Amino acid sequence: MFETMEVQAEQQVEKEPPNEVQTQAEMLSNAPHCHHIEPELNRDIPEHEEDGQESLESGDDKTSNEDEDELNDDIGGDVRDAQSGIEDAEECSEYYDSDDPPSGESDSEEGHEEGSDVHSKGKKNMKCCTYNPPSESKSLEVDMLFDDGRQFKSALISYAVHKKRDVRWKKNEPQRVQATCVGKCPFKCTASWSNQYKCFQLKTWVGKHRCNKKFKLKVVSQTWLEEKYENKIFENPSIRNVELQKVVRDELKLNVNISKVKRVIRNVLKKVNASFGEQFNRLRDYAHECIRSNFGSTVIVKTQRVTEDGPEVFQRMYVCFGALKRRFLAGCRKVIGLDGCFLKGMLKGELLTAIGRDANNEMYPIAWAVVEIENTDSWRWFLDLLKHDLDINNTHHWTLMSDQQKGLVNVIKELFPNSEQRNCCRHIHANWSKKHRGKVMKNHFWICARCTTEADFLEQMSALGKVNDAAKTDLEVYDPRQWCKAFFRTDVKCDILDNNLSESFNNTIVKARSKPIIP
Known part of the structure; x- marks a missing residue:
């Protein structure tokens, strides 16, 4: 802005006689006193333009005094505009490093660009949504609330199954859980205990998956399969290992080892036997x-x-x-x-x-x-x-x-x-x-x-x-x-x-x- 004003001043100096030229310091010193200009002179001054260039070039038929006062008025206005722009820029306290603003939904097809980092800081007035396990929501949002770390891990496994991307637990602590992509993706998410809400909260969601889809995920644990297919096994305790493996392949589009399926059925049947034993006491x-x-x-x-x-x-x-x-x-x-x-x-x-x-x-x-x-x-x-x-x-x-x-x-x-x-x-x-x-x-x-x-x-x-x-x-x-x-x-x-x-x-x-x- 200041460089533009200096160029404009130099152009005006070349057009005016030497004895009427003012330095930049004199222009700035005279700018605050522009309101003392006589009404007769101020009546013929043209309207102020944004860049100030047209007001300098349109005064060919005016006197040198009018041009000098007009230059003082333009430079003073530009200085005030520059100071106002700097103050407005300083008032902006929050900005994002990426070209696009971060989105609350982390699993959208566009996702977060590589290197983008979404935190929950500065959003205290924002209403936090709560994860609903029965709905098996396939989208996870920043600031989403979970009962505990176990529920968060189960939700992230469901998300990984939906996206067909494998993740690993980088940190698996009672108060903090962090997961990263198994591939070379920048994906990373962190959930930790929130003292404000007294539950687990998804704090960070960085990057998006750029790796290829996988149809055999190590993150799909035996416990997660037991919770998902417990009712099906309970309704049909005689279900065979191959039958349940086919059900998983048809519903989740995943390949699961037959040994893992066998352990899932065995553990669920143990729970069923315990419930059957308890009911006989109440017959x-x-x-x-x-x-x-x-x-x-x-x-x-x-x-x-x-x-x-x-x-x-x-x-x-x-x-x-x-x-x-x-x-x-x-x-x-x-x-x-x-x-x-x-x-x-x-x-x-x-x-x-x-x-x-x-x-x-x-x-x-x-x-x-x-x-x-x-x-x-x-x-x-x-x-x-x-x-x-x-x-x-x-x-x-x-x-x-x-x-x-x-x-x-x-x-x-x-x-x-x-x-x-x-x-x-x-x-x-x-x-x-x-x-x-x-x-x-x-x-x-x-x-x-x-x-x-x-x-x-x-x-x-x-x-x-x-x-x-x-x-x-x-x-x-x-x-x-x-x-x-x-x-x-x-x-x-x-x-x-x-x-x-x-x-x-x-x-x-x-x-x-x-x-x-x-x-």
């Missing part, structure tokens, strides 16, 4: 609460002792809610489907179910039991309790459908001697078709099963014998009263041939079968 409390909150319910927990002096161990549990029992007796058909299925969780055993059929021919659960194994003793225990709950004294008007389970046929004859016992036609056909396969044999079987009169049934059996006499002989082994409509009782108002309702119920509760007994 009696759970049974008491079910009885208290559901009037008329029956919940029985049976235990046994492995040794005489040993502790009681869970063996069986029977549940029949009062509301289900009353509504079944009030508005459903007297048909009960019996079936069993395996439990898929840590609690090994089987689930025995009794499913009814309502007025809309839809399934209606009545009672269920968790037993150690499906055999004659477990079925007898279950059906005896069911018979008592439903208050079945006269079994003549009842129909029980089964899949020919082991020990169940004899128990039904023992506890329900006068009831109608049906066998699922699909299971009969599955066993019969092992020797007699083909579409022709299948059609003949279902034609025989759907016959509504005894004469029609005998006629269709004769037709089957003409096609394959051995097939007819093998089918006659099964009692037609248990699988043909022509021999079903009519008082129950139900002519079902299969036990699909029980099968559908077992399929509906597939996910629930892997969960613990106590919800």
Whole structure:
């Protein structure tokens, strides 16, 4: 600015006579007294320009005194402008070394340029956002708050997985955590304890990743994988190592060693076993609460002792809610489907179910039991309790459908001697078709099963014998009263041939079968 004024002064000196030239010091000394200029002279002075150059060159037709006063006024104005600009520059207390101002979001595609350094200092009035783990936010911001260093590391691992860049822990202390890029990137971030917020705060985020993406990250720890896939393993404890490895590859687009996956499953199952062990101590409390909150319910927990002096161990549990029992007796058909299925969780055993059929021919659960194994003793225990709950004294008007389970046929004859016992036609056909396969044999079987009169049934059996006499002989082994409509009782108002309702119920509760007994 001052150099410009000196050049302007030299140009004016060359145009003016020597006796009227003023030095730069005299110009500066006369500048403050410009307000004493006579009004007659000041009236013809042109407007002031920013650079002052035009005001010096436009005075060719004016007198030397007017030019001299005009020069004094211009130089004085430039001096004041220069001083004001210097004061404004000194008032700026904060500046950034990079060309672009730093952004609060550290994971944007533009990111921070190399060498840029973002700190939280000077931002006390700024509202700090809090990290939300359930949202699994893939962006980390300067001044973001975390519960502790462990949560910050977990968040940074999630960020690294999202960006497919590996990082290492340069400092891993209780009060401070610092991470840098494994590659040659200038990336670095630091989080430490904040006395102001009493939690961990992301203080520094330097640079951005410029290295290539990686699909095998060392920073993805076993603990991080356990926290992320704990629920999935808990829902399916029988998941294989290869299956979980594929899930990680599909969801995270990462390759994880099979040994690490194996350790993850083992550690999660240890936690599951601990939770399963704790729930057995509360089974009696759970049974008491079910009885208290559901009037008329029956919940029985049976235990046994492995040794005489040993502790009681869970063996069986029977549940029949009062509301289900009353509504079944009030508005459903007297048909009960019996079936069993395996439990898929840590609690090994089987689930025995009794499913009814309502007025809309839809399934209606009545009672269920968790037993150690499906055999004659477990079925007898279950059906005896069911018979008592439903208050079945006269079994003549009842129909029980089964899949020919082991020990169940004899128990039904023992506890329900006068009831109608049906066998699922699909299971009969599955066993019969092992020797007699083909579409022709299948059609003949279902034609025989759907016959509504005894004469029609005998006629269709004769037709089957003409096609394959051995097939007819093998089918006659099964009692037609248990699988043909022509021999079903009519008082129950139900002519079902299969036990699909029980099968559908077992399929509906597939996910629930892997969960613990106590919800």
